[in-house]
Amino acid sequence: MHVLSNLLLSFGPENLLCGKKAFINFDHRLLAAKMHLSLPRESTIIEILETVEPTADLIALCQSMAREGYTLALDDFTGESRFEPLTRIAGVIKVDMRLTSREQQERLLRTYRPRGVLMLAEKVETDAEFEWARRAGYDLFQGYFFARPAMVRAAQIPAGVLVCLQLQRELRHAELDFRRTELLIRGDLSLTYKLLRYANSALFQSGPSVQSISRALLHLGENNIRRWVSLATVSMLAADKPSELITLSLVRAHFCEQLAAMAEIGDPTEAYLMGMFSLLDALIGQPLAEALGSLDLGQTVTEALLGTAQDGEAFSQMYQLTLSYELGNWDKVDRICEHLGVEPAAVGNTYIESTVKAGQLQSIGI
Numbered sequence: 001m002h003v004l005s006n007l008l009l010s011f012g013p014e015n016l017l018c019g020k021k022a023f024i025n026f027d028h029r030l031l032a033a034k035m036h037l038s039l040p041r042e043s044t045i046i047e048i049l050e051t052v053e054p055t056a057d058l059i060a061l062c063q064s065m066a067r068e069g070y071t072l073a074l075d076d077f078t079g080e081s082r083f084e085p086l087t088r089i090a091g092v093i094k095v096d097m098r099l100t101s102r103e104q105q106e107r108l109l110r111t112y113r114p115r116g117v118l119m120l121a122e123k124v125e126t127d128a129e130f131e132w133a134r135r136a137g138y139d140l141f142q143g144y145f146f147a148r149p150a151m152v153r154a155a156q157i158p159a160g161v162l163v164c165l166q167l168q169r170e171l172r173h174a175e176l177d178f179r180r181t182e183l184l185i186r187g188d189l190s191l192t193y194k195l196l197r198y199a200n201s202a203l204f205q206s207g208p209s210v211q212s213i214s215r216a217l218l219h220l221g222e223n224n225i226r227r228w229v230s231l232a233t234v235s236m237l238a239a240d241k242p243s244e245l246i247t248l249s250l251v252r253a254h255f256c257e258q259l260a261a262m263a264e265i266g267d268p269t270e271a272y273l274m275g276m277f278s279l280l281d282a283l284i285g286q287p288l289a290e291a292l293g294s295l296d297l298g299q300t301v302t303e304a305l306l307g308t309a310q311d312g313e314a315f316s317q318m319y320q321l322t323l324s325y326e327l328g329n330w331d332k333v334d335r336i337c338e339h340l341g342v343e344p345a346a347v348g349n350t351y352i353e354s355t356v357k358a359g360q361l362q363s364i365g366i
Contacts, residue, residue, distance in 0.1 A: 023047045041069045050076040059085045094120045109137045163188045164233035169296050176222045182213050230276045237283040250358035258350045263340040265314040274301040
């Protein structure tokens with residue numbers, strides 16, 4: 001908890017959370033120790049685990065926390081009467097769609113939503129579940145459905161994305177042909193605007209503003225051009241998708257890039273592309289193998305994303321570390337860290353830094 005509160009203070013909740021609120025699990029020990037006082041009340045939600053016993057002392061403590069301005073959430077709530085006093089304090093109630101029948105959920109929604117409590121459906125795994133939960137009246141949704149594809153047939157790729165894919169292939173060459181790259185960008189007004197906006201952002205601007213494509217390319221340099229092309233491609237593909245898909249793609253891209261540098265694995269630029277396009281199936285609604293066929297990401301990256309790499313292959317291990325960290329599978333995180341020769345604590349800091357970096361890039365509006 002001290003580590004988490006220090007991270008929030010060091011990076012600033014506005015950078016780390018991108019204007020959203022963090023749900024932080026609290027068991028009885030953390031509640032009794034009043035560890036919530038180390039967290040900013042405006043940007044955190046204290047999530048009371050279902051294992052907490054709702055004693056009179058705990059209820060009084062939660063009432064005090066609410067008076068102090070903290071928002072409380074009840075995790076895995078099923079409607080047990082012993083938790084009823086906490087429902088009158090909580091601002092959010094989380095309902096596990098895997099453990100609660102639809103009849104139970106409808107009853108919970110009818111009971112608590114009219115009281116002004118935000119109802120959150122967790123473990124939403126399919127499109128059908130999401131649609132049902134939305135129609136049923138849930139306010140918030142959580143689950144891996146939002147990073148999974150909804151399959152479609154013959155999805156048409158927008159013209160701007162086709163240019164991005166041409167650029168992606170151009171960038172696979174050992175030496176970047178700046179003239180060829182400029183001509184491809186010049187043919188798309190939207191890409192031209194995005195490039196100039198990117199080059200003139202606070203991330204790169206240290207002198208006079210850049211007003212031409214050629215100057216923007218020279219100003220950025222090859223590595224940053226590669227990053228921009230992948231970012232522009234993903235943002236165009238995700239035009240009609242939840243913004244969190246772009247956020248997660250950016251986080252993974254920077255996380256993998258930094259992991260590659262930390263563990264001295266291959267080319268960090270390729271690791272960046274692996275993270276950036278790891279959600280390509282969700283972005284364009286096609287199986288990942290089919291979606292990757294439109295890109296030339298190289299054998300190492302493609303096999304790592306498809307899970308067809310040889311056991312122990314470094315890029316594959318790095319990608320599995322990324323997924324395991326997101327899932328909170330700490331035993332697997334520790335095993336892979338040992339295999340790659342990196343410290344778990346350093347990996348945690350890198351993920352936080354990647355989250356901040358993703359927020360900065362999204363603020364540019366690429």
